[in-house]
Amino acid sequence: MDKKKLRDQPFEEMGYAKLDHHRAMRRGFPEAIFCSGKTRGQVLEIADRILKAQGSAILTKVNEKLASALKKRFKGKVEHVPMAGLVFLGKTTERLTGKVAVVTAGTSDIPIAEEAASICERFGVKVERIYDVGVAGVHRVIPSLPIINNSDVVIVVAGMEGALPSVIAGLTDRPVVAVPTSIGYGANFKGIAALLGMLCSCSPGIAIVNIDNGFGAGVFALSIIRLSRSKN
Numbered sequence: 404m405d406k407k408k409l410r411d412q413p414f415e416e417m418g419y420a421k422l423d424h425h426r427a428m429r430r431g432f433p434e435a436i437f438c439s440g441k442t443r444g445q446v447l448e449i450a451d452r453i454l455k456a457q458g459s460a461i462l463t464k465v466n467e468k469l470a471s472a473l474k475k476r477f478k479g480k481v482e483h484v485p486m487a488g489l490v491f492l493g494k495t496t497e498r499l500t501g502k503v504a505v506v507t508a509g510t511s512d513i514p515i516a517e518e519a520a521s522i523c524e525r526f527g528v529k530v531e532r533i534y535d536v537g538v539a540g541v542h543r544v545i546p547s548l549p550i551i552n553n554s555d556v557v558i559v560v561a562g563m564e565g566a567l568p569s570v571i572a573g574l575t576d577r578p579v580v581a582v583p584t585s586i587g588y589g590a591n592f593k594g595i596a597a598l599l600g601m602l603c604s605c606s607p608g609i610a611i612v613n614i615d616n617g618f619g620a621g622v623f624a625l626s627i628i629r630l631s632r633s634k635n
Contacts, residue, residue, distance in 0.1 A: 477592025
């Protein structure tokens with residue numbers, strides 16, 4: 404354990420933000436910067452402080468303009484994943500061994516799925532992607548069941564009515580993390596219908612994260628893998 408980290412205050416006061424530098428010690432994963440709603444200047448300054456204090460930083464919901472500004476500010480330290488809206492700064496030292504299946508109901512759900520998949524891959528976990536196998540043609544998921552059943556965790560991403568996680572949880576003994584997305588026609592209510600459908604699932608073994616929260620699903624899957632490995 405780094406004694407200097409213990410001497411430092413557990414958070415850094417910035418006026419508009421309080422940076423939680425000890426979160427990784429408590430939770431095993433560093434604080435992520437949620438960029439939506441923040442100014443470009445706020446994001447750049449927060450990222451700079453976290454990078455200096457922790458050696459790496461994760462930024463979520465990053466658009467192209469902000470990604471360009473980050474590349475200019477942190478030359479050579481930026482890994483941008485455009486489809487996932489993610490930016491990784493610096494190097495992540497921890498590497499986990501495990502396998503996660505990331506499944507989407509539709510092609511439009513892929514950006515949220517990629518957010519979850521990229522977080523898992525960042526920490527060394529192998530990701531198997533199974534895309535566009537929603538309940539409108541549920542027979543499409545059957546050929547992928549061996550992959551699903553050979554995974555440590557299954558992340559299922561769905562919009563519309565959000566039915567796919569229930570179907571998959573009824574076909575596997577793997578823990579399922581369900582991610583509702585804001586994809587869908589009017590009565591989907593920007594993901595609320597999918598969220599409520601997942602919460603009402605009759606299939607046991609499902610954990611549900613918030614709408615469009617691929618990052619949260621990825622971290623939850625990594626937590627399961629880390630805990631299972633620590634007990635072996």
